Amino acid sequence: MKGRLLTPLALAGALAALALPATGAGKWTVPGKGFGHGVGMSQWGAFGLAKNGRPYKKILRHYYSGVRVGRASTRSVRVLLTTGLGSMRFTNARKACGKSLKPSRSYAFRIAGGGVELNRSSGRRIKKCGNEGAASGGAVRFSGVGAYRGKLIGRNVGGSLYAINKVGMEPYVQGVIPNEVPASWPGQALRSQAVAARSYALATRLNGNGYDLYDDTRSQVYGGRASETAATNRAARRTAGQVIKAGGKTATAFFFSTSGGETENSEFVFAEPRSYLKAVKDPADRRSPVHRWKVRFSNSEMESKLAGLFSGNLKRIRVLKTGRSPRIVRAKVVGSNGSTKVSGDTLRFRLGLRSTWARFRKR
Numbered sequence: 001m002k003g004r005l006l007t008p009l010a011l012a013g014a015l016a017a018l019a020l021p022a023t024g025a026g027k028w029t030v031p032g033k034g035f036g037h038g039v040g041m042s043q044w045g046a047f048g049l050a051k052n053g054r055p056y057k058k059i060l061r062h063y064y065s066g067v068r069v070g071r072a073s074t075r076s077v078r079v080l081l082t083t084g085l086g087s088m089r090f091t092n093a094r095k096a097c098g099k100s101l102k103p104s105r106s107y108a109f110r111i112a113g114g115g116v117e118l119n120r121s122s123g124r125r126i127k128k129c130g131n132e133g134a135a136s137g138g139a140v141r142f143s144g145v146g147a148y149r150g151k152l153i154g155r156n157v158g159g160s161l162y163a164i165n166k167v168g169m170e171p172y173v174q175g176v177i178p179n180e181v182p183a184s185w186p187g188q189a190l191r192s193q194a195v196a197a198r199s200y201a202l203a204t205r206l207n208g209n210g211y212d213l214y215d216d217t218r219s220q221v222y223g224g225r226a227s228e229t230a231a232t233n234r235a236a237r238r239t240a241g242q243v244i245k246a247g248g249k250t251a252t253a254f255f256f257s258t259s260g261g262e263t264e265n266s267e268f269v270f271a272e273p274r275s276y277l278k279a280v281k282d283p284a285d286r287r288s289p290v291h292r293w294k295v296r297f298s299n300s301e302m303e304s305k306l307a308g309l310f311s312g313n314l315k316r317i318r319v320l321k322t323g324r325s326p327r328i329v330r331a332k333v334v335g336s337n338g339s340t341k342v343s344g345d346t347l348r349f350r351l352g353l354r355s356t357w358a359r360f361r362k363r
Contacts, residue, residue, distance in 0.1 A: 004196070007310050012178065016140050017021040017316050022279075026174070027302070027362060028296065028299065028301075028302050028360060028362050028363070029294065029361045030295045030297070030351070030363075031292070031358070031362070032292075032294070032295075032324075032353060032354060032357050032358035033258075033259075033291065033292055033355065033358075034244065034258045034259050034260030034261075034285075034290070034291070034327075034354060034355040035256070035257040035260075035355055036256025036257045036258060037245070037254070037264075037269050037270075037325075037355075038062065038256060038263055038264035038325065039254045039256065039263065039264055039265075039268060039270065039277050040196075040254030040266075040277055041059075041064070041196055041253065041254070042255075042257070042258060042263060043180070043181050043193065043255060043256065043258070044257060044258045044259075044260035044285050044287055044288035045259055045282040045284045045288075046059050046063070046180075046193070046284075047181075047185050047189045047287060047288075048287045049062065049190035050185070050192070051284075052284060054188065056188045056191035057190070059192045060192055060195055060244055060312070061334070062194065063263065063282075064101070064244050064246070064251060064276045065275065065276050066246065066275060066278050066279075067244040068252075069241060069243070069244060070242070070244075070245040071242065071243070072169065072202055072241050072242070072243045072250065074169055074202055075168075075169055076166060076167060076172075077169060077172055077201060077212045077213055078153070078164050078165070078166045078167075078169050078182055078211045078212045078282070079166075079212070079213045079222055079321070080163075080214050081142065081145060081148075081163040081215050082145065082163045083157070083160065083161075083162050083163070084160050084161075085154075085163060087109065087248045088108060088110075088142065088152075088163055089106055089121065089142075089144075090104050090106070090108070090135055090141060090142050091103065091105065091106070091107070091140075091141045091143065092137060092138060092139060092140055092141045092147070093135035093136060093140045093152070093324050094136065094363075095135070095136050095137055096109075096134065096135035096136070097127045097128075097129040097133045097134070098127070099118065099126055099127055099257075101137070102185065103137060103170045105120075105154060106120075106121035106143070107119065107126070107135070108120075108121060109129070109133045109161060110161075110312060111161060112346070113138075114156065115130050115131050115156050116129045116132055116133040116154050116155070116156050116161070117129060118133050119210070122180075123234045124346045125309070128153075130157065131156050132153050132154060132164075133154045134166070135149065135152045135153075136151045136232025138202075138359065139153045139224075140152040142163065145163070145273065146223065146224045146226045147225040148224040148225055149165075149167050149171040149224070149267055150165060150166050150168060150284065151166040151167075153210070155209070157209050157210070159229070162210060162211065162212050164210055165207060167347060169198065169201070169202075169352065170236055170237070170240055170241075171225075173194055173201075173220065173234045173236045174198050175222045175223050175224045175228060175237045176197045176221065176223075177194055177197060177224050177232035177235060178223070178228065178229050178232040179220075179221035179227055180193055180221060181219060182253060183231045183232050184362065185186065185228040187231070190232055190234075190235035191235045191238060191239050193235070193255070194232075194236045194239045194311040195244060195253070196253040197220055197237070197253075198241075198242065199243040199250050199253035200219075200253045200255070201213055201220065202250045203252040204219065204249045204252060205249060206219075209212045210281065219309045234318070244276075246276040247275075254266070254277060257290075258288040258290050258354075258355075259282040260282075260284045260355065260357050261282055261286070261291070262279055262282055262284060262324075262326075263278075263282055264277055264279050264323045264324060264327050265277065265279050265323055265324045266278075266349060268323030268324070268327065268329050270326075278324075279323070279324035290354055295351075297313065299362075302314055302351075305350050309335075309337055309342060309350075310333045310334065310337075310340060311336075311337040312335040312337030313335060314334075314339065315335060315336055315362075316335045316360070317332070317333055317334065318332045319331050320332055320341065325357065327356040327357045328343075328344030328356045328357075329356075330342070330344065331343075333347075333349060344356035
């Protein structure tokens with residue numbers, strides 16, 4: 001999802017990275033809190049609230065100020081799976097380009113002139129499909145990629161194929177939830193994620209070349225039929241059609257992994273203030289394994305990672321402005337011969353930190 005860099009499913013790798021010792025003598029200590037941009041719903045906070053008995057609608061209203069849970073009208077979305085293909089092989093399809101197919105057999109969409117054609121696996125053409133071909137039949141298996149409900153589409157864009165999944169909103173949400181949070185989490189937390197995912201998808205649809213959403217963190221992570229679980233499908237069904245609304249419109253339900261105890265106003269992260277994306281206290285987030293964290297760097301590592309932001313020797317990093325939470329909005333990288341003002345995100349990405357809620361101590 002836009003702005004959300006890592007989810008609870010990535011924590012194992014992140015914790016391993018945090019545990020790695022810095023090379024050389026440790027000269028800088030960087031304590032911090034949280035994991036992600038900090039705006040909207042903390043997924044680990046939702047987990048903690050659900051564990052404490054909070055129902056999903058109250059969880060949503062905790063993180064999204066002044067919203068109500070309403071109904072969505074959009075019935076399907078088109079998700080971009082991959083691009084730049086010369087052909088797309090698939091199985092388990094019953095129909096494509098108006099032709100009946102045998103699910104057990106392999107077929108392919110291929111570029112043909114200015115359009116797409118449907119071929120047998122042998123390469124023999126079955127039919128010209130126009131600018132795009134669509135295969136359907138339960139869960140079509142896109143060879144080497146995965147199985148997808150709805151329609152698997154091959155679209156000719158500039159002489160190569162875009163693979164697109166046109167899928168109903170509810171099957172789409174079913175394919176998102178288990179890729180954003182663990183399926184073993186409490187049902188109320190999974191329902192919160194279902195409503196947030198549905199809301200985010202509808203509020204951030206793109207005007208792409210034949211597609212509305214990406215299948216990765218540029219939108220939100222979507223794995224199709226193969227990634228679904230019984231628990232997450234149940235959460236999708238029990239919240240079917242529900243979104244959060246603000247001012248009569250579907251709200252952009254940003255979410256992220258771990259708040260560190262407080263979320264952040266949207267204007268300090270995404271530049272745009274939104275009435276429902278305000279900082280809130282988040283004590284239930286303490287269950288996250290990266291609620292607090294600490295990393296260490298040698299002085300040479302810090303100077304290498306921040307090269308170009310100071311001249312001379314790196315002396316200190318001074319926090320100039322924070323948001324409503326202690327997250328850094330602006331800081332100054334101070335060198336013995338020259339300094340630079342930078343954003344909190346610049347420090348976060350240069351140093352590989354979990355969030356902008358950090359401080360810098362040189363020893």
